[in-house]
Amino acid sequence: MFITRDQAAHHQVPRARRWAGFTLIELLVVLVILGLLAGLVGPQVLKYVGRSKSDTARLQIAQLGAALDLYLVDIGRYPTTDEGLGALVSAPSGVRNWNGPYLKKGFVPKDPWGHDYTYRAPGQHGPYDLFSLGADNRQGGTGEDADVNSWE
Numbered sequence: 001m002f003i004t005r006d007q008a009a010h011h012q013v014p015r016a017r018r019w020a021g022f023t024l025i026e027l028l029v030v031l032v033i034l035g036l037l038a039g040l041v042g043p044q045v046l047k048y049v050g051r052s053k054s055d056t057a058r059l060q061i062a063q064l065g066a067a068l069d070l071y072l073v074d075i076g077r078y079p080t081t082d083e084g085l086g087a088l089v090s091a092p093s094g095v096r097n098w099n100g101p102y103l104k105k106g107f108v109p110k111d112p113w114g115h116d117y118t119y120r121a122p123g124q125h126g127p128y129d130l131f132s133l134g135a136d137n138r139q140g141g142t143g144e145d146a147d148v149n150s151w152e
Helices: 006-012 024-075
Strands: 117-122 129-132
Touching: 024 129
Parallel strands: none
Antiparallel strands: 117 129
């Protein structure tokens, strides 16, 4: 079937639709705007992520503290430094009335940065000291590197 020239002209795509799309300049403007938004929003999001790890460490320390209190009720004392937090998961030798495990998941969690929590009993700040050294795993620091502890 053949189409005449008049019919072809009638069926042609309008010029505006043939050239529809974005120019390079329009795409570059959009990329610049997205870059500016990422530059403004990105640091704020990272700040919240760092703060959320510190908040997670505080919550874990509170949960470990509650488990230590249950241990105290059953045994009559907190685990020694040598027994450590592992006493919340498995009974130390020579301990009577152990009614654990005192942690729901059956293991002692690591801090949000992947390090072990430090536990001392008796502590310098109370019956026990329980703390995380933060992202840098060194004493002191600010921001994400700040220590998170049970006595503050």
